[in-house]
Amino acid sequence: MARKTGSHSQITGPKIQEAALQLFARHGYAAVSMRQIASEVGVQAGALYNYVPDKQTLLSQLLVDHMQALLAALDELPVAPDPKAALEQFVRHHILYHVPRPDEVFISYMELRNLTPDNHARVAALRQDYEGRLAIVLQAGVSAAQFRVPDAKIASYAIIALLTGVVNWFDPNGRLSAQGVADEYWQMVAQLVGLQVANGGDT
Amino acid sequence: MARKTGSHSQITGPKIQEAALQLFARHGYAAVSMRQIASEVGVQAGALYNYVPDKQTLLSQLLVDHMQALLAALDELPVAPDPKAALEQFVRHHILYHVPRPDEVFISYMELRNLTPDNHARVAALRQDYEGRLAIVLQAGVSAAQFRVPDAKIASYAIIALLTGVVNWFDPNGRLSAQGVADEYWQMVAQLVGLQVANGGDT
DNA sequence: GTCTATAGTGCGATAGAC
DNA sequence: GTCTATCGCACTATAGAC
Known part of the structure; x- marks a missing residue:
């Protein structure tokens, strides 16, 4: 457990959707940054772009x-x-x-x-x-x-x-x-x- | 008419409220910049702060x-x-x-x-x-x-x-x-x- | 697949000239 | 009261190492 890096394609994708949903609902789309979403998921911002075009x-x-x-x-x-x-x-x-x-x-x-x-x-x-x-x-x-x-x-x-x-x-x-x-x-x-x-x- | 600069305290204040109201409604608070509001009013961004603290x-x-x-x-x-x-x-x-x-x-x-x-x-x-x-x-x-x-x-x-x-x-x-x-x-x-x-x- | 680093842009708010 | 200029910061998205 708790390893810092690695491959998680099965997990990260849905987690991004969930985190984005929750953050957008709470603070609004424009007020939420990709960095916040990444932080919630537990990755760096750049990694999001493996799953989402923008x-x-x-x-x-x-x-x-x-x-x-x-x-x-x-x-x-x-x-x-x-x-x-x-x-x-x-x-x-x-x-x-x-x-x-x-x-x-x-x-x-x-x-x-x-x-x-x-x-x-x-x-x-x-x-x-x-x-x-x-x-x-x-x-x-x-x-x-x-x-x-x-x-x-x-x-x-x-x-x-x-x-x-x-x-x-x-x-x-x-x-x-x-x-x-x-x-x-x-x-x-x-x-x-x-x-x-x-x-x-x-x- | 059409002078570029000067004092407009009676006019600018309400215009700021109107412009902000319209822009916030259309695009959302977080998505609207003070520069956009200023542009709608017809002044530079800095001038807004004579009327609004933030x-x-x-x-x-x-x-x-x-x-x-x-x-x-x-x-x-x-x-x-x-x-x-x-x-x-x-x-x-x-x-x-x-x-x-x-x-x-x-x-x-x-x-x-x-x-x-x-x-x-x-x-x-x-x-x-x-x-x-x-x-x-x-x-x-x-x-x-x-x-x-x-x-x-x-x-x-x-x-x-x-x-x-x-x-x-x-x-x-x-x-x-x-x-x-x-x-x-x-x-x-x-x-x-x-x-x-x-x-x-x-x- | 994730990281670090960064290019390029735009932001809120302030300072000082006029 | 408005302007120009700017500080310091945050942003999206990309590039390249591992």
Whole structure:
């Protein structure tokens, strides 16, 4: 153990991603230096460039990976029988996927402006794909006269913002588990779209 | 006109604030240099230090000013007769105040982590004061059995996030005016807290 | 694959002339 | 109040030894 130098290609790569993710989330992309990332990983700055072409690509890769994984997880859910079930599924998926990954969520919203235009376009397209899924569900519910919202597109923005806000206050050691939070948010979203909800979630 | 040098103390100060606000919002605090701000204002970098002690204070002042103005505007509203009216007032105030000020909103959420601990504490206290007003309204409505939400505190987080998200998509040249957006969001928030809402807002 | 060393650039902030 | 000039430092990315 504790040898100072050597080959670690299997280990160093992922460690760079993790360290960059954490540092970017905590201090912001522009405020974090490659030296800081290297220090966190336990190598010298120059060694990073065996794994990453440059700092911009490192950020871009983190965001693309996150959005792709989020979409892939959504695609693995079973098909819901009706708009209400589809909406509940989306709400629970969004919260349960995001809550354990606050750093990814943070940089995915905060660091878009530090992407070069082409990288920004790739991430924005993935985001639009994801958010569009919710808009489709809402539109279906409105068309079926099951939901009542002023505008399906605007409601989708509102619901995404509401759900994503969870990561700003969620505390893993707090009163509520992620499941409990998902239960409460589902009640609020159900009411938001005009569904009648049974009283306060007794078991 | 067009003289190159001279005294402009009445003009330069505010111009620095404006330029810094815009640049911080667009590129992030850490990514913006004092030279860029100076260039936007039309002076050399050194001249900024006649108005601002340092870059950190410049950021901090922008955030504190924004939160204080937001709270002051809230305090000027008339006292609402009941929780429903108070909630509607808060929703409309929040949207109508924020929508014309997207840059302030942006940096107030994004640049908190670039504040020194003492500056952060000042801004966080102001934010907590503001958001607490909504929590109080919600709690009052729940106690009076007029609202139905799983938890007043969590509902306040959800509603703040939902409302603030407006600045991410609002387009001054779009279909809806700020007033129209406020109308639609009020309907959604009213439903979210379990109020029965009349159909779609026909005039 | 990692190291050391460094080229080349830009930064925040200050000093002193006008 | 603004300018020019500059100090001292940190940065990204590369080069070449091991």
